[in-house]
Amino acid sequence: MSRxxxxxxxxxxxxxxxxxxxxxxxxxxxxxxxxxxxxxxLAVTLVKAVEAGAEGVxxxxxxxxxAALAELDRTIxxxxxxxxxxxxxxxxxxxxxxPLLARSRRDVGSGxxxxxxxxxxGRVFRAGxxxxxxPLLLEAEASRLPxxxxxxxxxxxxxxxxxxxxxHRVFFESTARFVRGRFRAAxxxxxxxxxxxxxxxxEWSLRPDFVVGPVNPRGLGMKPSLExxxxxxxxxxxxxxxxxVRASGLCTLAEGAxxxxxxxxxxxxxxxxxTDEVSADLRRLAGEPRE
Amino acid sequence: MSDTxxxxxxxxxxxxxxxxxxxxxxxxxxxxxHSVMVANLPGCELAAVAxxxxxxxxxxRGMGFAAPAFPRVERLxxxxxxxxxxxxxxxxxxxxxxxxxxxxxxxxxxxxPLARTLAEAEELVKLAAQRRVLLAVAHPLVFEPLFAxxxxxxxxxxxxxxxxxxxxxxxxxxxxxxxxxxxxRLDPRRVAxxxxxxLASDLLFALVRLxxxxxxxxxxxxxxxxxxxxxxxxxxxxxxGVEVGFDSSxxxxxxxxxxxxxxxxxxxxxxxxxxxxxxxxxxRPAAGFAAGHSRILExxxxxxxxxxxxxxxxxxxxxxxxxxxxxxxxxxxxxxxxLRAQRVMDALYRSAAAGxxxxxxx
Numbered sequence: 001m002s003r004x005x006x007x008x009x010x011x012x013x014x015x016x017x018x019x020x021x022x023x024x025x026x027x028x029x030x031x032x033x034x035x036x037x038x039x040x041x042l043a044v045t046l047v048k049a050v051e052a053g054a055e056g057v058x059x060x061x062x063x064x065x066x067a068a069l070a071e072l073d074r075t076i077x078x079x080x081x082x083x084x085x086x087x088x089x090x091x092x093x094x095x096x097x098x099p100l101l102a103r104s105r106r107d108v109g110s111g112x113x114x115x116x117x118x119x120x121x122g123r124v125f126r127a128g129x130x131x132x133x134x135p136l137l138l139e140a141e142a143s144r145l146p147x148x149x150x151x152x153x154x155x156x157x158x159x160x161x162x163x164x165x166x167x168h169r170v171f172f173e174s175t176a177r178f179v180r181g182r183f184r185a186a187x188x189x190x191x192x193x194x195x196x197x198x199x200x201x202x203e204w205s206l207r208p209d210f211v212v213g214p215v216n217p218r219g220l221g222m223k224p225s226l227e228x229x230x231x232x233x234x235x236x237x238x239x240x241x242x243x244x245v246r247a248s249g250l251c252t253l254a255e256g257a258x259x260x261x262x263x264x265x266x267x268x269x270x271x272x273x274x275t276d277e278v279s280a281d282l283r284r285l286a287g288e289p290r291e
Numbered sequence: 292m293s294d295t296x297x298x299x300x301x302x303x304x305x306x307x308x309x310x311x312x313x314x315x316x317x318x319x320x321x322x323x324x325h326s327v328m329v330a331n332l333p334g335c336e337l338a339a340v341a342x343x344x345x346x347x348x349x350x351x352r353g354m355g356f357a358a359p360a361f362p363r364v365e366r367l368x369x370x371x372x373x374x375x376x377x378x379x380x381x382x383x384x385x386x387x388x389x390x391x392x393x394x395x396x397x398x399x400x401x402x403x404p405l406a407r408t409l410a411e412a413e414e415l416v417k418l419a420a421q422r423r424v425l426l427a428v429a430h431p432l433v434f435e436p437l438f439a440x441x442x443x444x445x446x447x448x449x450x451x452x453x454x455x456x457x458x459x460x461x462x463x464x465x466x467x468x469x470x471x472x473x474x475x476r477l478d479p480r481r482v483a484x485x486x487x488x489x490l491a492s493d494l495l496f497a498l499v500r501l502x503x504x505x506x507x508x509x510x511x512x513x514x515x516x517x518x519x520x521x522x523x524x525x526x527x528x529x530x531x532g533v534e535v536g537f538d539s540s541x542x543x544x545x546x547x548x549x550x551x552x553x554x555x556x557x558x559x560x561x562x563x564x565x566x567x568x569x570x571x572x573x574x575r576p577a578a579g580f581a582a583g584h585s586r587i588l589e590x591x592x593x594x595x596x597x598x599x600x601x602x603x604x605x606x607x608x609x610x611x612x613x614x615x616x617x618x619x620x621x622x623x624x625x626x627x628x629x630l631r632a633q634r635v636m637d638a639l640y641r642s643a644a645a646g647x648x649x650x651x652x653x
Contacts, residue, residue: 020547025567026545026566026567029547030545088548092464096350097353127349128346128350129353130353161600162327163354166351167357193598218591219594220594221594223597223598248588249590250590
């Protein structure tokens with residue numbers, strides 16, 4: 001990971017609230033999920049977002065997203081968070097990568113299953129090892145991805161943060177290499193601990209294409225602390241796409257965006273749960289100058 | 292391991308330069324979460340883990356953890372002398388593993404409930420006291436900054452004498468793709484119970500700590516999918532006659548995350564606490580709050596945890612327990628306090644099994 005091959009996004013619409021991966025209140029999440037229950041309504045919003053300046057949508061390739069994309073005759077750039085699992089599904093699975101692999105194996109088609117069995121039995125694929133097995137997981141998850149428009153693959157926070165806690169340098173290095181080679185797409189890591197991740201990547205001299213994590217004026221979710229995350233942002237060579245810029249509604253979008261950019265966030269991802277005016281808000285963010 | 296402690300929340304303030312060597316037994320979801328916390332707590336080191344399942348040990352190693360892994364706790368204690376042991380073994384194994392730790396003089400922090408039966412739990416607390424070994428039970432809810440504030444306010448008398456209380460904990464677990472139901476999933480011979488033992492005992496502990504041990508309880512339950520309860524509705528009577536409602540279910544839709552509510556009404560005002568906000572309606576100014584309605588969002592509370600792996604509370608809980616091991620004050624959830632909550636849980640179960648008749652809390 002000595003040089004960056006793929007540009008990190010500057011402005012995204014995040015549909016992570018539809019995946020349940022959001023700090024929004026339960027009422028708000030239910031409201032958003034109801035609003036976008038019909039694929040058409042999500043499809044329209046995606047088109048409006050792109051027309052307003054978003055470079056794509058940050059989301060897992062869930063059934064809802066795929067149904068929305070299928071409604072459209074145009075390509076919506078996708079920053080795909082993998083594996084496509086809701087938080088409650090993570091909670092009910094045993095920890096580690098093997099239960100995720102088993103789930104994906106159940107989901108892939110029968111032809112694939114034969115190939116899959118062979119891959120899993122290969123000695124090179126060490127059971128339990130994130131570095132060896134997450135590429136297999138991504139391979140299986142690829143069947144969920146749309147044929148066109150894949151811009152980036154982002155490893156979901158539960159996997160990123162488990163490997164981060166374990167200090168698994170090889171995982172971060174090899175996964176980014178795999179994503180670029182296999183998907184011809186940028187490699188990102190979603191995290192709930194942005195300051196910790198940026199520090200470790202710097203110490204390991206690793207440069208994935210970007211990381212995705214919370215940045216806001218209240219320091220909400222900026223682990224290990226607001227001050228340390230701010231310092232890492234100033235030092236890091238890895239671009240960060242800021243999420244949760246509104247700090248669960250404690251500040252305005254303009255304040256949050258301006259703050260994130262002033263700290264050096266490379267890009268912003270505005271979540272559906274953070275806005276009721278997707279077009280107008282994205283247009284404003286797209287038009288605001290970077291500090 | 293992190294190197295910058297958060298003020299007041301880190302074991303290394305008391306350790307004075309010595310790194311705490313911590314082990315984890317049982318590498319299911321809770322065991323992995325505690326391993327992650329220990330690895331990110333200032334002044335702590337994940338010294339060893341144990342699980343009889345090779346796949347579980349390989350799974351943790353596969354996340355990058357290099358701590359020595361053993362199939363049995365006995366072997367772990369023989370080879371490693373940890374300063375503390377997190378016991379996250381399955382419920383039917385928990386008492387045995389905890390007993391081994393206590394008999395070896397190793398402080399034990401045990402997943403809730405402390406043991407599958409009340410008798411086992413009583414015995415463990417007694418053993419810990421006899422051996423003078425620290426014993427705590429993981430009840431992270433009371434470490435959530437919002438609920439910790441509720442405790443301060445109510446114990447500080449902001450509501451005046453209590454008139455009534457209601458509480459609930461819900462999650463949509465059986466609606467998920469891999470529900471905890473079906474054959475062999477929750478066998479009553481292997482677990483203490485269903486939704487209360489697995490989930491709502493955390494709320495029960497918070498209530499008992501906040502309001503005291505009820506003198507009697509009555510409860511009804513629904514066994515929808517198996518032999519343990521999927522829902523339990525309880526009413527607990529405190530010594531002064533105040534009634535405390537307690538509802539729990541993992542069979543309601545719309546709760547992707549576990550959701551907790553505590554509603555209290557006193558002579559001086561009302562309080563409504565949930566995972567999302569703390570609301571107060573006070574007759575007169577108190578504890579820095581104006582008379583009338585006040586609302587503080589969850590996001591407005593301090594969040595001192597230095598690593599997020601499923602929320603703020605687990606880090607704060609583990610930090611407090613390990614600070615105790617390092618010589619600090621006892622945490623909420625120390626053995627005797629946790630035992631009081633388990634007695635109430637046992638009484639609720641006995642009442643529900645008896646068709647809802649009133650049962651005294653032992």
